[in-house]
Amino acid sequence: MSNLTIVTDFLLLGFSDMREEQILHFLVFLVIYLAALVGNLLIITVIALDQHLHIPMYFFLGNLSFLDLCYISVTVPKSMADSLTNNRLISFSGCVIQVFLVVTFTAAELAFLTVMAYDRYIAICRPLHYKVTMNRGACAQLAVGSWISSMICSVLHTTNTFRLHFCGSNVISQFFCDIPQLLKISCSDTYANVIVLIVLVSLVDVVCFVLIIVSYIHIFSTVMRIPSEQGRYKAFSTCIPHLAVFCLFISTASFTYMRPRSMSSTSLDLTAAVLYCVVPPLMNPIIYSLRNKEIKGSLWKMIGRIFFLKRNELLTLKS
Numbered sequence: 001m002s003n004l005t006i007v008t009d010f011l012l013l014g015f016s017d018m019r020e021e022q023i024l025h026f027l028v029f030l031v032i033y034l035a036a037l038v039g040n041l042l043i044i045t046v047i048a049l050d051q052h053l054h055i056p057m058y059f060f061l062g063n064l065s066f067l068d069l070c071y072i073s074v075t076v077p078k079s080m081a082d083s084l085t086n087n088r089l090i091s092f093s094g095c096v097i098q099v100f101l102v103v104t105f106t107a108a109e110l111a112f113l114t115v116m117a118y119d120r121y122i123a124i125c126r127p128l129h130y131k132v133t134m135n136r137g138a139c140a141q142l143a144v145g146s147w148i149s150s151m152i153c154s155v156l157h158t159t160n161t162f163r164l165h166f167c168g169s170n171v172i173s174q175f176f177c178d179i180p181q182l183l184k185i186s187c188s189d190t191y192a193n194v195i196v197l198i199v200l201v202s203l204v205d206v207v208c209f210v211l212i213i214v215s216y217i218h219i220f221s222t223v224m225r226i227p228s229e230q231g232r233y234k235a236f237s238t239c240i241p242h243l244a245v246f247c248l249f250i251s252t253a254s255f256t257y258m259r260p261r262s263m264s265s266t267s268l269d270l271t272a273a274v275l276y277c278v279v280p281p282l283m284n285p286i287i288y289s290l291r292n293k294e295i296k297g298s299l300w301k302m303i304g305r306i307f308f309l310k311r312n313e314l315l316t317l318k319s
Helices: 019-049 056-085 092-125 127-133 136-162 179-185 191-223 229-258 266-277 279-290 293-318
Strands: 009-012 089-091
Touching: 009 092, 019 056, 019 279, 019 293, 056 092, 056 136, 056 266, 056 279, 089 092, 092 127, 092 136, 092 179, 092 191, 092 229, 092 266, 136 179, 136 191, 179 191, 179 229, 191 229, 229 266, 229 279, 266 279
Parallel strands: none
Antiparallel strands: 009 089
């Protein structure tokens, strides 16, 4: 230990050392980031400006879009800058902050997906109680509870990780600071960390998984009793995409944090990280909102008003 150098920064291995592939990675991530940025900002703006969308379902969608903006902004811009400049160093404090934010937004994503399933359960299975159950106070408590519990979970994981010593290799085989990769390069005994990580992640995953599955069992049994085929289609169209995104997110995140080291490989780790860090913020606007008739209607109205105002301004200037 005395002959080893204490690590003061880390080197993110990223996707490739070849310059052409680095430029390609930059361009792909740039397109993904801009698409996620535009999609989520549009949803937040439409929900904020349209009074008709100030209902619980869209309140949680707005929170999810804001969360996705923050989530993708923690990892992708840094990775793009690394590929463009070929400088993949990240400071020790920067790594701590990135781990804290990634875990916070990962846990918050899971929490909001669970809350949204509960919201759909009340709306479909207990429609007469919906306004009373999902009132403003209840929605605010669910949202605040999701954010606070996610931050507490992140504090536990971040503290548990960075209490370790890093005095050997500083190379992280990932495009951002990731807890499993940090445990690999630590020169401390990580057995307790691995146990705590598996127990906490398993507990959160099981609780959220059970709540969502139970909600959807009730939802599907209620939907199947709807006499109208159009009514069944509308209910399924709002629920099945949510369930698909949840399954993709929880399976890839759980694989990343709970898999045995024997199953670890750089390409597999990178693929899993992209699936739970990059894909959800990109796909959520499409799956949840841009397919939604009310969101699309409000979006076109907002665009129409902007063009109408611009046209009137031009006519006024000409006259």
